[in-house]
Amino acid sequence: GPLSPVAYKKKKVFRTSLFGAKVIISTDHEVNMEMAKSSTQLGATESLRRLFGENSDFLQRKEIDKYVRNLTSRFVGPENLKTNLIQDMYVLSRNYFEMDDKAISSSFDIKEAATKMVVDLIVKKVIGEMEYEAIRELGLCWTAFRTNWFSFSYSVPGTTVYRFVKARSKVTKLLKSVIQKKNASKEGLGDFLDILFDEMKKDGAALDIDRAVNLIFTFFILSQETTHGILAATVKLVADHPDVMEELKREHDAVIENQGDNQASLTWEEYTSMTFTHMVIKETLRFTSAQPTVHRIPTEDARVGGWLIILCCIIICYSSHLTIPYKHKHEHILCFFSVRSFRLFALRNYSGLYISLYFFLRLLSFLEV
Template sequence: MAASIIFLFFAIITLAAGILLRRKHRHRNHRLPPGSLGLPFVGETIQLISAYKSDNPEPFIDQRVNRYGPIFTTHVFGEPTVFSADPETNRFFLLNEGKLFDCSYPGSISNLLGKHSLLLMKGALHKRMHSLTASFANSSIIKDHLLLDIDRLIRLNLDSWSDRVLLMEEAKKITFELTVKQLMSFDPGEWTENLRKEYVLVIEGFFTLPFPLFSTTYRRAIKARRKVAEALTLIVRERRKESETEEGKKNDMLGALLGSGNRFSDEQIVDFMVALLVAGYETTSTIMTLAVKFLTETPLALAQLKEEHDQIRSKKSNSEAPLEWSDYKSMAFTQCVVNETLRVGNIIGGIFRRAMTDINIKGYTIPKGWKVFASFRAVHLNPDHFKDARTFNPWRWQSNTEVTCPTNVYTPFGGGPRRCPGYELARVLLSVFLHRMVTQYSWYPAEEDKLVFFPTTRTQKRYPIIVKRREDYNKLCKAQ
């Protein structure tokens, strides 16, 4: 028995040494960026996950940048990876999507989104579908068609609030309902809420091992994904029949996908809508929550924001009067808050890509097949680019320095061919939400909550707050 254990030990050591020698031999002609590939198989994945599960994930990148420079080699999630905290290199990665680099996502995400999702599309089809998505979320569409719905649905949700509210959950309801309305023209109801509950299960499976046998969460996510696909397929088939008549045509995303000239299958359309619903649900709702959290912790900024929105509301006939495009365009300080929330919050911390060929950059070679990671977070929180970078300071956007900062330094929505097509819609949604929030309510945290960064950026307890109607809160304060 002891001899077997000793033999197994030496076999593992020999295998590990062989892997290290093969790594070294394979890349001996390449000048790789400096760094460490860590342990065999696991690399530095444990260090990365441990950092992102802490209150402060920055040291994983900070320590390596200090030691190796802004471009370094590591080994995470089973693959050798070049990390970049350099704005120019990040821009190079983004702009060469489809030329030198290919998009690359974990198997669990790919499987759950579907092979026809926008995230996984490539080439001419991706360009076409990205353009179609952007056309339903540009300024003119928001101004003429979406703003009223955005304001109405946000007001509808906020009117139901009382006492203790889990802000992140409420924000997710709002963003999901708005996305469903934009995609399929459905108003909130039992069907949309049931669909949202299944989506929660799908998203929970994104950062699990993509093996149903070993992961209960992934198995549950696959089952939920099947239910979502079945529900959406019924809608697509119904709308396909209706679209054959002039009366049945609707001016929404599904209508465009079913329009003349488009020959998409039901499966392609369902996969496409699944990905768009996920994108709208998770990221925008988190930004809404973080904006309120940061403002609550920065009373001067909250006071100035309230003043701006009280002025807008004072020009309306009553509190129910809808917002107009001119109101949105007058929200100067609000846009500073939006910019700063996106910079500090870093909902999209960075993007992975895979090198399609050997790539020479800044004196280094990135071997074909290696992954690269462009870290937006590392750039946004670098004091070389933003003074007191880790402090929430919306007034910085009133100065010329930040307002005119290079596009490769401020990239909350990514860049290049895969820049988020709904970036303008997200900004409008957050602005309208803040308007209704600060003019209707006063609030304070129900309990202490903190940010966590793995598997996604969020608050640990979904940010519970105690809300009071502003008029009631002011009466209470006077009475005390």
């Protein structure tokens, strides 16, 4: 069978039905590593394809995935983060909480606030200036995109997934109309849209209007789904550790004091100087995950522990520090420990999320959690 005896005994690997398809779910580190090394393709179920669209780059082969990542890295990568995004996030976070007195004086919904901030930033940076009615329509559609996508069949009217599919159809039509108008006028472009239009001009370009619409739609969804949950987890972790909160306040107060009356912007030097804040962010990212599962279909048979994982079956790998076997027991390995010494690999892929966490911690340092 496809399951190793040890993994099966400990229920680390098991068969089930998920998203309307038969799948194998693995929390076994050995199996997950073998899937990462072997030749695999993205294992999208029919329901996922229905949600994101059959031609979505999110569901395509590795070559397209690499191409899309290279495109998006020009928008949310370290260079643009340093020159543009850091200032935009700084201004947005200040304005948002200055306008929202309720957030300062009482409780508020972390996930809802984070979603609004992310959407506000992405609409401006990705698409650019939009008519009020288009922004309003787009905002209404985003309310359908929440986490419980796979609760029921997508063909049953009134269910979460059914609303998602209908909203996706509406959003893609709206985005296509906006992008076509901007492509014709070349006015009010967002940073990301500017990158996409430049890419379309190249000879033999793999990008066209439909693919650009699909890419922007996926970018919106993944930005919402990966950010607000992690920000909410950050609040919980910091609130449970008053000593961490106290040190955050001390570090951010010191920066503000050094700024004096010049608090309209944040320099890169000030951002990088807050070493404790960055430790907290890295530790938060160790505890949470922007991509908790990886869906794969082996393109060839893979042997793990003497057992065979056959090709063409969908495998959902769940990778977490909780599932990694450590040779030595660490007292704090399962505890939030902000001054832990470790290296965060591939941080460049999370630069947008990283900067969001940074400004959220900055805001928390001024609020009572």
